[in-house]
Amino acid sequence: MENEPFVPGLAGKGxxxxxxxxxxxxxxxxxxxxxxxxxxxQWRVVVDSSQLHATLKRLKEAWQFDMLVDITCVDYLQxxxxxxxxxxxxxxxxxxxxxxxxxxxLLNEPNLVLPTVTDLWAGADWMEREVWDMFGIRFEGHxxxxxxxxxxxxxxxxxxxxYPRQGRGERHNFPVVTRDQS
Amino acid sequence: xxxxxxxxxxxxxxxxxxxxSLNFGPQHxxxxxxxRLLLTLDGERVVDAVPDIGYLHSGFEKIGEHLxxxxxxxxxxxxxxxxxxxxxxxxxxxxxQLLGIDVPPRCKYLRxxxxxxxxxxxxxxxxGAMGLDVGAFTFFLYGFxxxxxxxxxxxxxxGARFTNSYTRVGGLSQDIxxxxxxxxxxxxxxxxxxxxxxxxxxxxxxxxxDRTQGVGVLTRDEAINRSVTGPIARASxxxxxxxxxxxxxxxxDLDFKICCSEAGDCYARYLVRMHEMRESLKIVTQAIENLxxxxxxxxxxxxxxxxxxxxxxxxxxxxxEHFELLMSNRGLAAxxxxxxxxxxxxxxxxxxxxxxxxxxxxxxxxxxxxSFVHFAIFPHLIRGHQISDVVAxxxxxxxxxxxxxx
Amino acid sequence: MALELPDNxxxxxxxxxxxxxxxxxxxxxxxxxxxxxxxxxxxxxxRHDLARFxxxxxxxxxxxSDLMVVAGRVVMKMLPVLQRIWLQMNEPKWCISMGAxxxxxxxxxxxxxxxxxxxxxxxxxxVPGCPPRPEQLLQAIIDLQxxxxxxxxxxxxxFARAQRSRVLVDLSASGPCGPDERAN
Numbered sequence: 001m002e003n004e005p006f007v008p009g010l011a012g013k014g015x016x017x018x019x020x021x022x023x024x025x026x027x028x029x030x031x032x033x034x035x036x037x038x039x040x041x042q043w044r045v046v047v048d049s050s051q052l053h054a055t056l057k058r059l060k061e062a063w064q065f066d067m068l069v070d071i072t073c074v075d076y077l078q079x080x081x082x083x084x085x086x087x088x089x090x091x092x093x094x095x096x097x098x099x100x101x102x103x104x105x106l107l108n109e110p111n112l113v114l115p116t117v118t119d120l121w122a123g124a125d126w127m128e129r130e131v132w133d134m135f136g137i138r139f140e141g142h143x144x145x146x147x148x149x150x151x152x153x154x155x156x157x158x159x160x161x162x163y164p165r166q167g168r169g170e171r172h173n174f175p176v177v178t179r180d181q182s
Numbered sequence: 183x184x185x186x187x188x189x190x191x192x193x194x195x196x197x198x199x200x201x202x203s204l205n206f207g208p209q210h211x212x213x214x215x216x217x218r219l220l221l222t223l224d225g226e227r228v229v230d231a232v233p234d235i236g237y238l239h240s241g242f243e244k245i246g247e248h249l250x251x252x253x254x255x256x257x258x259x260x261x262x263x264x265x266x267x268x269x270x271x272x273x274x275x276x277x278x279q280l281l282g283i284d285v286p287p288r289c290k291y292l293r294x295x296x297x298x299x300x301x302x303x304x305x306x307x308x309x310g311a312m313g314l315d316v317g318a319f320t321f322f323l324y325g326f327x328x329x330x331x332x333x334x335x336x337x338x339x340x341g342a343r344f345t346n347s348y349t350r351v352g353g354l355s356q357d358i359x360x361x362x363x364x365x366x367x368x369x370x371x372x373x374x375x376x377x378x379x380x381x382x383x384x385x386x387x388x389x390x391x392d393r394t395q396g397v398g399v400l401t402r403d404e405a406i407n408r409s410v411t412g413p414i415a416r417a418s419x420x421x422x423x424x425x426x427x428x429x430x431x432x433x434x435d436l437d438f439k440i441c442c443s444e445a446g447d448c449y450a451r452y453l454v455r456m457h458e459m460r461e462s463l464k465i466v467t468q469a470i471e472n473l474x475x476x477x478x479x480x481x482x483x484x485x486x487x488x489x490x491x492x493x494x495x496x497x498x499x500x501x502x503e504h505f506e507l508l509m510s511n512r513g514l515a516a517x518x519x520x521x522x523x524x525x526x527x528x529x530x531x532x533x534x535x536x537x538x539x540x541x542x543x544x545x546x547x548x549x550x551x552x553s554f555v556h557f558a559i560f561p562h563l564i565r566g567h568q569i570s571d572v573v574a575x576x577x578x579x580x581x582x583x584x585x586x587x588x
Numbered sequence: 589m590a591l592e593l594p595d596n597x598x599x600x601x602x603x604x605x606x607x608x609x610x611x612x613x614x615x616x617x618x619x620x621x622x623x624x625x626x627x628x629x630x631x632x633x634x635r636h637d638l639a640r641f642x643x644x645x646x647x648x649x650x651x652x653s654d655l656m657v658v659a660g661r662v663v664m665k666m667l668p669v670l671q672r673i674w675l676q677m678n679e680p681k682w683c684i685s686m687g688a689x690x691x692x693x694x695x696x697x698x699x700x701x702x703x704x705x706x707x708x709x710x711x712x713x714x715v716p717g718c719p720p721r722p723e724q725l726l727q728a729i730i731d732l733q734x735x736x737x738x739x740x741x742x743x744x745x746x747f748a749r750a751q752r753s754r755v756l757v758d759l760s761a762s763g764p765c766g767p768d769e770r771a772n
Contacts, residue, residue, distance in 0.1 A: 039517075039519045039520070039521060040279055040280075040282065040521055042521060042522065044520070066406050066407070067406050067407075067409055068409050069409060069522075069524075069531065069533070069550065070409075070522075070533065070535065070548075070550040072535055072548045072550075074520070074537050074545070074546045074548075075546070079537075079539060079545060080518070080539065080540070089520075089522075089535065091522055091533075091535070091550075095406055095420065095422050098427045098428070100522075102522065121407055121408070121409065122404075122407050122408045122562075123407065123408040123409030123410070123555060123558065123559075124409075125558060126554060126555070126557075126558040127409075127555075130554075134243075147236075148235060148236060149235065149236035149239040149587055149588075150236060150239065150664075150665070150700070151236070151664060151665050154664075158241065158244060158699050158700070159243060159244060163699070164699070165241070165244050165245070165247075165248055165697070165698055165699065166697060166698065166699060167698070167699025167700070168699075170664060170699065171664055171699060171700065171701065171702055171703065172703075172707070174664075174667055174668070174671075174702075174708050175671075175708070176707070176708050176709070177671045177674060177675065177708060177709045177710070178710065179710050181675065208666065208669055209619060209648075209669060209673060210648070215620070215621060215622070215625065216621050216666060236663075236665050237621070237663065237665050237666045237669070238621055238622060238660075238661070238663060238666065239663055239665065239700050240661055240663055240696045240698060240700050240701045241696065241698030241699055241700045241701065244698050244699065245695070245696070245698060256695065257695060259623075260622065260623050260695070263622060263623035263626055264626065307626075323633060323634050326629070326630070326633040326634065327633070327634055327635065329630075330630070330633075330635050333630075343721070344623070344626070344627060344719060345623065345718060345719065583621065583622070584622050584623065587663075
């Protein structure tokens with residue numbers, strides 16, 4: 001990058017602008033890609049959980065999706081016509097070509113385990129911890145998978161749909177400090 | 183939990199005995215909000231830092247599954263409470279993306295104006311608090327006084343000085359008035375001089391430079407790899423700014439520059455913020471002078487935006503329309519699909535991932551908080567620096583706990 | 589016995605004098621967690637100027653302050669911290685619960701947010717608003733000053749040290765979501 005002028009979106013050797021469609025066409029041939037569709041101009045690719053890491057690695061290394069924007073999860077427990085319990089979402093962005101792509105993985109109990117992507121993006125560390133804390137999905141290979149937002153002793157995963165909004169009384173479970181005690 | 187030490191430096195157990203640990207926060211004057219750090223120190227040198235967050239986790243995303251698209255905007259106010267307007271815009275930008283609504287041009291311009299004013303207000307506090315932390319109190323007071331002026335503008339715009347809840351699905355709660363336009367013009371006139379004063383106070387201040395230059399350096403590759411966005415990424419040489427890269431609202435029509443630096447240290451982040459305020463002011467000036475005429479809400483026939491308050495109170499059609507839109511079974515119906523939309527908030531990319539399920543309540547309202555991502559890089563930035571640099575780095579990252587923990 | 593006093597001499601009770609001194613030199617301990625903290629900063633900053641009421645000396649050390657301003661929501665993980673800081677403050681001490689969240693939980697009726705700090709610790713003054721305007725906080729401080737003046741020191745708990753059994757609250761015994769006790 002030192003000597004050649006910076007041209008956004010050039011993929012080095014070929015020297016042409018890689019359209020998102022090219023990436024999608026290539027992805028179609030990739031093993032483990034189950035489905036892809038677009039909504040409001042945003043492409044989503046559904047990947048089998050066993051091929052997740054390989055797909056993300058390929059997207060990062062071969063197609064320059066260098067930024068992991070977010071990792072999140074959706075609990076489809078009460079969603080109409082839903083067939084799977086959890087949907088993991090990996091939002092990727094290519095900072096050079098300015099493209100976005102969402103990778104989705106569907107998960108069902110009891111196999112709530114995914115490979116970690118902290119080896120690809122260091123930024124995934126806390127995002128995966130948050131998903132573990134809120135949804136109870138484990139990430140294999142994560143070096144420090146602790147709860148991040150809730151207290152360590154908390155028992156439930158609060159963003160699951162079967163957990164009530166007002167909790168199960170944990171918020172009332174504290175000793176009372178009175179005037180005399182101070 | 184095992185602490186990961188600097189590679190190879192403290193490999194033997196007996197060498198680690200003189201390391202001591204310091205608890206920093208969650209109630210500490212320099213953290214501003216509720217952050218906690220567990221520092222491992224070698225004398226005054228920070229060997230490692232383990233952030234512990236969640237001291238303000240209040241279940242924002244759970245509430246988002248219970249409040250409808252118009253109600254939830256009040257909760258987004260309390261997310262990044264230094265710039266609530268930017269959160270309002272971000273939330274309804276994502277909701278409108280899900281519903282497929284294109285807001286009228288006047289609304290777009292007004293949203294740009296309030297976002298940029300929020301950007302100025304946020305950067306004033308961020309730079310001011312950073313100055314405060316390294317000992318420049320006057321600088322902070324200058325900044326806060328200008329912030330009060332922005333509060334005044336917002337107050338005459340929407341009635342609340344601080345938690346604004348200004349946007350609605352398909353529009354705004356109310357149109358701008360000539361009085362507010364006058365106030366914004368006054369602000370535009372007066373602010374550059376104050377900004378110059380502020381820069382004179384700090385930008386070439388020897389003490390400030392010594393405490394911030396070369397401290398907490400983040401390289402470009404690291405910034406991208408760790409998902410860093412906003413002024414922090416731009417201070418590291420990432421030329422990513424959603425206002426330019428994915429021009430939403432009216433940003434495509436406006437002329438402004440992206441402020442970048444290559445140094446990546448605390449001082450560079452301060453400089454980027456100071457320059458961004460100037461660019462934001464430029465955007466506000468252009469937008470206020472070229473404000474298109476017309477309605478601020480989408481046409482009532484689309485049945486997506488709330489009708490004008492005047493109509494609601496004065497006509498029976500307006501009342502019925504308002505009432506129906508707010509009823510749970512006759513109001514907005516989001517498609518059963520998922521969408522991610524982000525805006526360039528003062529702290530970085532603030533996005534919402536919304537799952538619609540046919541009703542007017544989000545099935546899942548995920549917020550992509552910039553502060554969360556930025557605080558995760560803190561241990562990486564502070565390793566090897568002095569303990570007094572902790573506050574300088576924290577100040578330069580501008581961590582807002584309510585957005586960090588949600 | 590009629591006592592002739594010059595004009596510049598005031599007779600008062602020692603009790604009232606002590607209260608007068610106390611109320612005009614409140615040292616707040618800002619326990620600012622969320623949005624209200626920004627308004628607390630605004631109250632202390634130049635336009636609203638808390639110094640007019642003698643309460644500008646913000647001290648972040650609980651040992652040095654006598655007025656705790658809880659500004660912002662308090663969540664499960666934070667409550668033990670708040671209680672500990674309250675216990676560390678010396679008598680006489682007062683507590684202002686600033687804003688809807690600290691007083692009742694506000695809009696955050698969720699699993700993590702404590703629904704009003706007064707369930708778990710004493711509160712003297714509640715400030716409504718989400719967040720309250722600086723004027724409201726100033727009014728609360730003025731009202732608290734009245735309360736301090738009326739209260740006096742005779743019933744003051746600070747002198748009742750002998751009777752007071754110094755019960756130390758065991759903050760670690762707080763159920764499944766208690767304080768974070770990870771030994772690092």
